Amino acid sequence: MIYARRAWIVLWKDLLSERRSKETLNALFFFSLLLLFLFQFTLGADRERLVAALPGLLWLGFILSGLVGLGRAFLAERENDCWEGLLLAPGDKSAIYLGKVAGNLLLMLLVEAILLVLFAVFFNLDLAAHLLPLAPVIGLGTIGFAAVGTLFGAMTAHVRARELLFPVLLLPVQVPVLLGAVKATEAVLLGEPLAAVGHWLGLLAAADVIYLTVGVLTFDAVLEA
Amino acid sequence: MTADPSIHVIGLGKAFGGHLVLDDVSLDVRPGEAVALLGPNGAGKSTLLRILATLLRASRGTARVAGYDCSRQPESVRARVGLLAHGAWVYEDLTALENLKFWATLGGLPNGPEALGGALAAVELDRVADERVRTFSLGMKRRLALARFVLARPPVLLLDEPFAGIDQRAGKWLDEHLGAFKAAGGAILMATHSFGRGLGVADRIAILAGGRVALDTPLGALAPDDVRRLYDLHAEDGA
Amino acid sequence: MSGLQRGLGWLAVASLTAGIVMALGVAPREATQGNVQRIMYVHVPAILIAYLAFAVVLVASVIYLWRRAAGADRLAHASAEVGVVFTGINIATGSIWGKPTWGTWWTWDARLTSASIMFVIYLGYLLLRAMIEDRERGARFAAVLGIVAALDIPLVHFSVYWWRTLHQPSTLLRPGPAPMDPTFVVALTINLVAFALLYAYFLARRVRLLEREEQVLA
Numbered sequence: 161m162i163y164a165r166r167a168w169i170v171l172w173k174d175l176l177s178e179r180r181s182k183e184t185l186n187a188l189f190f191f192s193l194l195l196l197f198l199f200q201f202t203l204g205a206d207r208e209r210l211v212a213a214l215p216g217l218l219w220l221g222f223i224l225s226g227l228v229g230l231g232r233a234f235l236a237e238r239e240n241d242c243w244e245g246l247l248l249a250p251g252d253k254s255a256i257y258l259g260k261v262a263g264n265l266l267l268m269l270l271v272e273a274i275l276l277v278l279f280a281v282f283f284n285l286d287l288a289a290h291l292l293p294l295a296p297v298i299g300l301g302t303i304g305f306a307a308v309g310t311l312f313g314a315m316t317a318h319v320r321a322r323e324l325l326f327p328v329l330l331l332p333v334q335v336p337v338l339l340g341a342v343k344a345t346e347a348v349l350l351g352e353p354l355a356a357v358g359h360w361l362g363l364l365a366a367a368d369v370i371y372l373t374v375g376v377l378t379f380d381a382v383l384e385a
Numbered sequence: 386m387t388a389d390p391s392i393h394v395i396g397l398g399k400a401f402g403g404h405l406v407l408d409d410v411s412l413d414v415r416p417g418e419a420v421a422l423l424g425p426n427g428a429g430k431s432t433l434l435r436i437l438a439t440l441l442r443a444s445r446g447t448a449r450v451a452g453y454d455c456s457r458q459p460e461s462v463r464a465r466v467g468l469l470a471h472g473a474w475v476y477e478d479l480t481a482l483e484n485l486k487f488w489a490t491l492g493g494l495p496n497g498p499e500a501l502g503g504a505l506a507a508v509e510l511d512r513v514a515d516e517r518v519r520t521f522s523l524g525m526k527r528r529l530a531l532a533r534f535v536l537a538r539p540p541v542l543l544l545d546e547p548f549a550g551i552d553q554r555a556g557k558w559l560d561e562h563l564g565a566f567k568a569a570g571g572a573i574l575m576a577t578h579s580f581g582r583g584l585g586v587a588d589r590i591a592i593l594a595g596g597r598v599a600l601d602t603p604l605g606a607l608a609p610d611d612v613r614r615l616y617d618l619h620a621e622d623g624a
Numbered sequence: 625m626s627g628l629q630r631g632l633g634w635l636a637v638a639s640l641t642a643g644i645v646m647a648l649g650v651a652p653r654e655a656t657q658g659n660v661q662r663i664m665y666v667h668v669p670a671i672l673i674a675y676l677a678f679a680v681v682l683v684a685s686v687i688y689l690w691r692r693a694a695g696a697d698r699l700a701h702a703s704a705e706v707g708v709v710f711t712g713i714n715i716a717t718g719s720i721w722g723k724p725t726w727g728t729w730w731t732w733d734a735r736l737t738s739a740s741i742m743f744v745i746y747l748g749y750l751l752l753r754a755m756i757e758d759r760e761r762g763a764r765f766a767a768v769l770g771i772v773a774a775l776d777i778p779l780v781h782f783s784v785y786w787w788r789t790l791h792q793p794s795t796l797l798r799p800g801p802a803p804m805d806p807t808f809v810v811a812l813t814i815n816l817v818a819f820a821l822l823y824a825y826f827l828a829r830r831v832r833l834l835e836r837e838e839q840v841l842a
């Protein structure tokens with residue numbers, strides 16, 4: 161109960177800060193828009209080709225914006241040395257981790273929703289019909305990404321070359337999530353039932369559970385000075 | 386008369402990489418006593434405070450706060466010590482009230498509206514409770530940090546350069562508050578640069594140099610100039 | 625260098641020599657692939673020992689976070705280094721083997737791909753260690769990454785396997801009777817033992833070296 165309150169207050173603090181400043185969200189919105197231009201320019205105007213590559217492009221967009229967003233997640237804690245206070249707060253630090261993960265997850269899901277709309281509008285795609293089966297795929301994939309991203313973001317916040325190190329550490333570890341999410345998205349967009357990609361969803365769920373468990377168990381060691 | 390010391394440090398050493406910052410530090414602070422920690426930059430003042438606050442682990446020696454060992458019982462120490470370090474632990478985009486509510490909830494302190502309002506009033510921030518901390522001066526941020534101590538009531542305060550960068554009026558206010566805290570039986574260890582204002586509440590000074598306490602003496606009737614002379618003498622000796 | 629370490633080194637050299645003799649001389653020419661198949665005597669032991677090395681990283685990392693023993697940290701560091709080298713050997717030999725067999729230096733074959741992902745993950749691990757100056761903090765962060773990375777290996781394995789399979793079934797770990805000439809098995813086993821000894825030797829030397837480094841810095 162106290163644990164849940166502490167996780168909640170961290171989430172509350174992060175969401176409130178973001179709602180006030182809109183720093184990350186604004187930047188990510190423009191970044192997503194730029195990505196769309198980039199995809200368009202590099203792949204050409206051939207709509208067939210864009211549609212064929214859509215699952216990959218979609219997740220590329222999610223992951224790139226996630227990298228930019230999650231890399232900043234602990235910068236607010238560095239300002240005014242707030243992380244000292246987090247570390248010295250009594251009780252289990254994993255509540256702070258879960259609150260942070262939840263905040264990052266919500267932020268990423270919001271950006272992903274924006275990206276989906278942008279894709280649908282600019283590439284003239286009918287994504288609405290696939291939204292229902294797409295939701296669990298995106299949800300499971302994003303949880304895994306946020307779980308590891310939050311843990312690594314907390315680590316690299318202390319490192320000088322964090323902009324470099326964060327993606328270099330996070331991307332290879334996220335290969336299973338990326339593969340699973342892209343493959344499942346591909347199947348969903350082709351109109352296949354979710355049952356056909358059950359093994360991929362299982363893998364994503366397993367990855368989420370493993371990452372979150374490791375995060376909960378090790379966050380204490382990451383937060384220490 | 387001789388109460389157990391609130392802060393009890395024996396033979397404390399701390400090395401970063403191959404560099405020895407603290408060599409052999411021993412120091413006691415009793416309840417109701419304020420000790421000013423003087424020393425040149427890099428003498429290890431902040432390091433000592435951070436070890437006592439359990440932010441760092443000592444390489445050797447013992448440090449006890451309120452009777453609890455800093456490396457073996459950090460949770461018990463954390464519940465009894467208030468640290469005011471360089472950063473004021475405030476989130477710029479939250480209001481004063483929201484900041485206080487965050488830390489109170491996270492720390493399991495009273496976080497009802499009356500408790501929070503009372504704490505803000507105690508540090509004279511009640512009129513700006515709903516303004517964003519981004520608009521605050523450094524002194525106001527420090528006061529907001531002190532509001533946490535009003536809620537937590539720790540018996541020991543560790544202050545790192547509390548007077549740095551704040552104006553005369555805020556400094557005077559801080560002096561009065563620390564004096565009241567001391568009078569109520571609290572112990573203060575305070576790292577400071579300034580020989581004037583910083584020494585206002587101090588009963589003793591300890592000069593840290595060369596990784597050791599080079600001088601530990603009651604402030605008594607020493608004038609700021611005397612302190613400066615002592616400081617120059619010992620800080621150079623130790624370095 | 626202690627006598628035990630030196631003995632280990634010579635033992636590794638001797639068994640490697642025996643392994644080479646077995647692989648190049650004694651083991652028969654494989655019927656379909658010809659002499660190219662002999663590269664398997666390096667390729668397969670390298671990856672198996674790399675897995676062992678990363679398992680050691682996992683265990684040492686858990687022990688470090690639990691007891692904060694500097695020895696466990698050095699063990700994890702050294703084992704990761706040797707594991708990266710062995711993974712590199714596996715990828716390089718796989719690529720060389722691929723040229724005559726598949727006609728290309730690189731295909732996104734399942735096992736080669738997962739080996740390369742593993743390679744990149746642990747390179748990142750070593751990079752993280754190199755980039756953090758504070759030794760104690762570096763050890764803690766590396767331990768966390770060492771745990772995440774090791775638990776990620778089965779996920780990488782499954783995902784890449786489902787994503788694409790081109791490889792012949794695993795040579796040794798396949799269930800059921802091995803369809804190979806017993807000499808193949810003997811040659812492979814000897815090479816596996818040789819690589820294990822080599823790993824143990826490298827590990828011991830690196831741990832000792834890291835210990836010395838810390839003594840000099842302290």
